[in-house]
Amino acid sequence: xxxxxxxxxxxxxxxxxxxxxxxxxxxxxxxxxxxxxxxxxxxxxxxxxxxxxxxxxxxxxxxxxxxxxxxxxxxxxxxxxxxxxxxxxxxxxxxxxxxxxxxxxxxxxxxxxxxxxxxxxxxxxxxxxxxxxxxxxxxxxxxxxxxxxxxxxxxxxxxxxxxxxxxxxxxxxxxxxxxxxxxxxxxxxxxxxxxxxxxxxxxxxxxxxxxxxxxxxxxxxxxxxxxxxxxxxxxxxxxxxxxxxxxxxxxxxxxxxxxxxxxxxxxxxxxxxxxxxxxxxxxxxxxxxxxxxxxxxxxxxxxxxxxxxxxxxxxxxxxxxxxxxxxxxxxxxxxxxxxxxxxxxxxxxxxxxxxxxxxxxxxxxxxxxxxxxxxxxxxxxxxxxxxxxxxxxxxxxxxxxxxxxxxxxxxxxxxxxxxxxxxxxxxxxxxxxxxxxxxxxxxxxx
Amino acid sequence: xxxxxxxxxxxxxxxxxxxxxxxxxxxxxxxxxxxxxxxxxxxxxxxxxxxxxxxxxxxxxxxxxxxxxxxxxxxxxxxxxxxxxxxxxxxxxxxxxxxxxxxxxxxxxxxxxxxxxxxxxxxxxxxxxxxxxxxxxxxxxxxxxxxxxxxxxxxxxxxxxxxxxxxxxxxxxxxxxxxxxxxxxxxxxxxxxxxxxxxxxxxxxxxxxxxxxxxxxxxxxxxxxxxxxxxxxxxxxxxxxxxxxxxxxxxxxxxxxxxxxxxxxxxxxxxxxxxxxxxxxxxxxxxxxxxxxxxxxxxxxxxxxxxxxxxxxxxxxxxxxxxxxxxxxxxxxxxxxxxxx
Numbered sequence: 001x002x003x004x005x006x007x008x009x010x011x012x013x014x015x016x017x018x019x020x021x022x023x024x025x026x027x028x029x030x031x032x033x034x035x036x037x038x039x040x041x042x043x044x045x046x047x048x049x050x051x052x053x054x055x056x057x058x059x060x061x062x063x064x065x066x067x068x069x070x071x072x073x074x075x076x077x078x079x080x081x082x083x084x085x086x087x088x089x090x091x092x093x094x095x096x097x098x099x100x101x102x103x104x105x106x107x108x109x110x111x112x113x114x115x116x117x118x119x120x121x122x123x124x125x126x127x128x129x130x131x132x133x134x135x136x137x138x139x140x141x142x143x144x145x146x147x148x149x150x151x152x153x154x155x156x157x158x159x160x161x162x163x164x165x166x167x168x169x170x171x172x173x174x175x176x177x178x179x180x181x182x183x184x185x186x187x188x189x190x191x192x193x194x195x196x197x198x199x200x201x202x203x204x205x206x207x208x209x210x211x212x213x214x215x216x217x218x219x220x221x222x223x224x225x226x227x228x229x230x231x232x233x234x235x236x237x238x239x240x241x242x243x244x245x246x247x248x249x250x251x252x253x254x255x256x257x258x259x260x261x262x263x264x265x266x267x268x269x270x271x272x273x274x275x276x277x278x279x280x281x282x283x284x285x286x287x288x289x290x291x292x293x294x295x296x297x298x299x300x301x302x303x304x305x306x307x308x309x310x311x312x313x314x315x316x317x318x319x320x321x322x323x324x325x326x327x328x329x330x331x332x333x334x335x336x337x338x339x340x341x342x343x344x345x346x347x348x349x350x351x352x353x354x355x356x357x358x359x360x361x362x363x364x365x366x367x368x369x370x371x372x373x374x375x376x377x378x379x380x381x382x383x384x385x386x387x388x389x390x391x392x393x394x395x396x397x398x399x400x401x402x403x404x405x406x407x408x409x410x411x412x413x414x415x416x417x418x419x420x421x422x423x424x425x426x427x428x429x430x431x432x433x434x435x436x437x438x439x440x441x442x443x444x445x446x
Numbered sequence: 447x448x449x450x451x452x453x454x455x456x457x458x459x460x461x462x463x464x465x466x467x468x469x470x471x472x473x474x475x476x477x478x479x480x481x482x483x484x485x486x487x488x489x490x491x492x493x494x495x496x497x498x499x500x501x502x503x504x505x506x507x508x509x510x511x512x513x514x515x516x517x518x519x520x521x522x523x524x525x526x527x528x529x530x531x532x533x534x535x536x537x538x539x540x541x542x543x544x545x546x547x548x549x550x551x552x553x554x555x556x557x558x559x560x561x562x563x564x565x566x567x568x569x570x571x572x573x574x575x576x577x578x579x580x581x582x583x584x585x586x587x588x589x590x591x592x593x594x595x596x597x598x599x600x601x602x603x604x605x606x607x608x609x610x611x612x613x614x615x616x617x618x619x620x621x622x623x624x625x626x627x628x629x630x631x632x633x634x635x636x637x638x639x640x641x642x643x644x645x646x647x648x649x650x651x652x653x654x655x656x657x658x659x660x661x662x663x664x665x666x667x668x669x670x671x672x673x674x675x676x677x678x679x680x681x682x683x684x685x686x687x688x689x690x691x692x693x694x695x696x697x698x699x700x701x702x703x704x705x706x707x708x709x710x711x712x713x714x715x716x717x718x719x720x721x722x723x724x725x726x727x728x729x730x731x732x733x734x735x736x737x738x739x740x741x742x743x744x745x746x747x748x749x750x751x752x753x754x755x756x757x758x759x760x761x762x763x764x765x766x767x768x769x770x771x772x773x774x775x776x777x778x779x780x781x782x783x784x785x786x787x
Contacts, residue, residue: 201651
């Protein structure tokens with residue numbers, strides 16, 4: 001299937017930040033790994049000083065298509081993903097129409113194939129129209145060409161406990177997982193920011209930590225009761241980390257994700273009233289940031305998910321209360337995680353590979369992603385320059401969204417190359433070409 | 447000072463300068479010809495996204511007494527759902543040559559957005575934003591309290607502060623922009639503030655504010671108080687379970703006739719009763735209290751014009767003698783509007 005990719009010899013890349021080795025990429029796989037490999041017929045890439053990591057897998061991406069093509073398309077979103085070091089993304093279900101049928105998930109899946117920048121794995125909605133009233137046809141989405149395994153009403157909490165229980169039970173039939181957006185709706189009516197010292201001063205309606213923690217506590221107990229698999233989206237509070245740690249100690253099958261922005265930014269930034277810092281769940285306190293970092297380091301939190309949420313400028317250039325929630329993240333995730341986790345000594349590059357790739361692929365049941373960098377494995381990997389420093393400029397990004405909360409910050413680390421099924425989608429830090437197989441894929445709805 | 451967005455970033459010297467200027471403006475209001483030529487040829491826009499006739503006409507009277515041209519722009523309703531965005535409105539006013547924009551908005555932080563963006567270059571005055579701040583209300587309250595405090599001390603109010611004055615602010619602090627602006631400003635001026643409210647109507651995080659908090663109005667009065675400021679409470683809050691009923695609210699937290707008598711019984715002959723208006727008579731304040739000689743409600747309205755004249759004059763006259771950097775340390779908990787991303 002990947003027979004028409006070029007042959008590359010990557011020389012002297014530090015494998016997971018460890019010892020340097022050469023990688024020979026041919027026919028979509030890592031053909032050989034070793035020292036002094038022959039460059040015969042191969043394009044040679046000097047990777048001295050670069051770290052080789054498995055291609056990143058995002059469990060939480062909003063590609064906005066179908067419906068909000070003014071915010072992002074599968075094409076632009078997956079270009080951003082490739083530039084950010086991703087070889088697979090999970091496209092969230094809150095499109096228009098909602099991805100709650102086999103037809104819509106197959107459409108998104110097909111658009112992803114036609115784009116050819118990364119694997120696009122659609123997430124199916126748990127309930128029809130995200131309305132929280134009736135289960136969507138989860139089985140049909142699982143059986144579709146999109147092979148959906150992750151289901152989520154992300155953006156909205158499946159707050160009805162009976163419906164959540166049924167969803168958890170039902171997805172066991174096809175090894176699915178329910179990814180919960182944990183937000184008790186009554187406790188967060190009209191919520192604008194984290195409830196605490198800053199909201200008190202700013203006069204913005206608070207989003208209390210307990211609204212997240214109470215749902216997570218309920219859901220881990222439900223998952224235990226019915227013996228199913230639960231994934232918790234964008235964990236944002238210290239209390240949530242403690243509850244998940246407790247659940248894992250009890251052997252409950254729960255995984256959890258944290259966003260890059262919750263690993264770095266705090267609600268202090270809201271004092272500017274700049275809606276670029278408005279996101280759901282909201283930015284929390286420094287104590288929460290430290291707890292999230294510790295939780296990611298000790299494996300209580302399994303993965304980093306970007307919650308990449310592009311918005312057109314008019315949805316951010318307005319009053320705080322009017323602004324849309326969400327931040328872009330695909331093109332800054334690696335740098336933010338390097339800054340928050342690696343340069344603080346909390347994690348190694350091998351840990352980075354686990355939280356951005358291996359564990360994420362396992363949650364989404366992606367067989368070809370998050371694999372070890374070994375001979376015979378699919379050639380999904382990236383080369384990173386950890387010594388690079390760059391200043392974030394949202395107008396230089398591939399995503400259509402200009403709503404990066406990291407605007408103007410200097411961050412470490414740069415994705416130099418992204419290999420997706422043996423093809424370089426990114427070379428020299430710039431977009432190259434989509435995977436050649438994409439050209440053979442008919443675009444449009446399935 | 448370029449803008450007046452929050453009392454939290456007003457230094458003691460700037461606060462006193464506004465109050466002193468307001469005293470001078472007040473003298474103008476007592477003349478037969480109540481007009482100064484100071485802002486002739488300057489344009490002040492009253493941009494109101496929320497109904498507030500009292501605040502709007504107060505600003506209008508202030509601007510007109512300074513000879514400014516006044517444009518009233520009532521943009522009530524949601525800017526997104528009803529068409530024009532705040533950005534477009536601001537750019538329109540900028541194109542029309544507005545020198546100052548007095549903005550009232552239901553969304554907390556809207557004045558900060560105008561000041562922080564390049565949408566408009568005018569001086570921005572916050573005339574009340576959501577549940578955030580209402581700085582000119584706090585300044586007129588402080589002006590009223592300062593006159594009272596100086597009179598008790600037998601001095602002229604010019605140049606004085608509120609050191610040692612005990613102020614109780616009672617009512618719906620959670621939703622009150624008046625309370626927030628007053629807490630920061632009164633602290634800067636040296637007053638000792640106690641907030642009195644049901645726990646449901648105090649924000650989480652109030653413990654970090656530079657003031658005391660009490661759930662007991664009677665105890666607060668008994669401890670001695672020089673000024674009691676009653677905040678407006680909306681009866682609809684009852685439906686969201688902030689309190690069980692308006693009657694229970696009134697009994698526990700309202701300034702009723704019993705508490706009016708208690709001031710006399712406690713010998714606090716000089717304690718004043720304040721209210722930013724509009725009042726809910728019989729809910730947070732009894733008619734007898736509102737109409738008593740202790741009440742400063744009408745003086746507050748009168749002083750509002752003087753204080754707003756002072757604010758407009760100081761912002762538009764380009765007077766930058768004192769940098770706002772000389773902030774009082776007591777303001778540590780208040781927000782900085784200088785911060786950017």
